[in-house]
Amino acid sequence: ARSSAMTDEGPSADVVDGESMPMEEEEEEEEILPEVELEIFNVVKSSHAQHGLRHGDYVRYRQYCSRRLHRIRKAVNFMHGKGRFLKKVLEPRMVRDSRHLMIPLYCAERAWSYAMALKRENTGGEPQPRLRFHLVHRLIKAAKWSQALAKLCAVRGNKRTALEAEAYAGFMVGNMHLEREEWGKALTHLRRTKTICTELKRVSMADQSHLYNQVVEEVLPSIRFCAYNLRRLGGDEVDAEGDDEVDAEEMLGEGAASDILRSKLEAVLQESRVRQAADLNEIEVLGERVPIKSDKVRIAILAAQQKIVDIQAAGGLSDDALMEQYDELFVAFNDALEGVRADLRQVGKEQTARSGVAE
Numbered sequence: 001a002r003s004s005a006m007t008d009e010g011p012s013a014d015v016v017d018g019e020s021m022p023m024e025e026e027e028e029e030e031e032i033l034p035e036v037e038l039e040i041f042n043v044v045k046s047s048h049a050q051h052g053l054r055h056g057d058y059v060r061y062r063q064y065c066s067r068r069l070h071r072i073r074k075a076v077n078f079m080h081g082k083g084r085f086l087k088k089v090l091e092p093r094m095v096r097d098s099r100h101l102m103i104p105l106y107c108a109e110r111a112w113s114y115a116m117a118l119k120r121e122n123t124g125g126e127p128q129p130r131l132r133f134h135l136v137h138r139l140i141k142a143a144k145w146s147q148a149l150a151k152l153c154a155v156r157g158n159k160r161t162a163l164e165a166e167a168y169a170g171f172m173v174g175n176m177h178l179e180r181e182e183w184g185k186a187l188t189h190l191r192r193t194k195t196i197c198t199e200l201k202r203v204s205m206a207d208q209s210h211l212y213n214q215v216v217e218e219v220l221p222s223i224r225f226c227a228y229n230l231r232r233l234g235g236d237e238v239d240a241e242g243d244d245e246v247d248a249e250e251m252l253g254e255g256a257a258s259d260i261l262r263s264k265l266e267a268v269l270q271e272s273r274v275r276q277a278a279d280l281n282e283i284e285v286l287g288e289r290v291p292i293k294s295d296k297v298r299i300a301i302l303a304a305q306q307k308i309v310d311i312q313a314a315g316g317l318s319d320d321a322l323m324e325q326y327d328e329l330f331v332a333f334n335d336a337l338e339g340v341r342a343d344l345r346q347v348g349k350e351q352t353a354r355s356g357v358a359e
Contacts, residue, residue: 058117065110108145146172300336
């Protein structure tokens with residue numbers, strides 16, 4: 001019994017001469033993954049040109065992004081389950097090639113294009129608060145996806161890809177703050193995008209530098225508009241790329257202005273014209289001074305006067321561009337005439353009503 005007890009309590013087979021043998025631990029060697037390259041702005045700009053944005057069709061582009069996302073997810077086997085939704089988070093260790101980076105890229109593009117479609121729908125008529133609430137949340141989602149892309153590229157992308165992702169995220173986040181009228185934050189992110197793209201353009205070949213130049217030209221009006229609003233509100237940021245005297249009319253005339261910026265500029269112009277219209281009490285017609293009592297007529301006349309100044313100052317325009325300027329001038333004149341006719345009709349109705357009462 002004693003011997004059996006000693007056997008049970010005795011040393012195991014791993015003990016030799018009273019010393020335990022260390023267990024061999026297999027060290028798992030971390031797999032070294034190669035850096036991934038993705039030309040973000042090339043992918044984005046070519047997708048814009050080929051799938052609707054050349055004509056401003058944001059709905060078509062959003063549908064393309066959805067289809068493209070589905071194909072990429074299926075190709076890299078990164079689906080969210082079949083039948084039952086199981087959310088998957090894309091982590092840096094999962095990124096094997098550029099297709100994985102396209103997932104957050106096209107998610108950001110889809111959310112952004114949805115916001116732009118809502119922006120178009122909410123512009124021109126009576127503003128709908130619900131639509132604006134929805135488009136702001138789409139822009140927030142686009143900003144989050146772009147930041148997720150930047151984080152992935154910082155870990156798994158090469159240097160150029162990481163910088164492009166950072167510039168792209170700055171553009172998306174800046175647009176979000178621009179729509180929310182957070183001028184200081186928007187200015188910071190948009191300037192970051194401009195700085196990165198300017199430096200990338202300087203060190204790139206000609207076939208890539210024009211893409212960075214397009215991005216710089218696209219963000220410059222927004223940068224100037226943010227600085228303009230900060231100056232107007234008494235902020236500290238007054239350096240708008242060396243142009244402190246820029247006004248809203250000039251910025252609106254720049255072709256690179258985005259839809260978000262254009263709607264903001266039009267609102268600012270409308271406010272400034274309303275303020276100027278308060279001082280426009282009369283107009284000289286054929287040597288006679290005619291009083292103006294209608295605010296609508298005043299604003300239309302101011303718009304026509306500004307358009308005349310633009311036409312006189314424009315030089316070297318093509319015939320088509322000049323005809324477009326004159327079309328806008330005639331539209332402004334027509335708005336003024338419609339306002340006068342509406343006032344005349346109202347006066348006629350009032351006179352008829354008074355004559356009826358008198359009888």
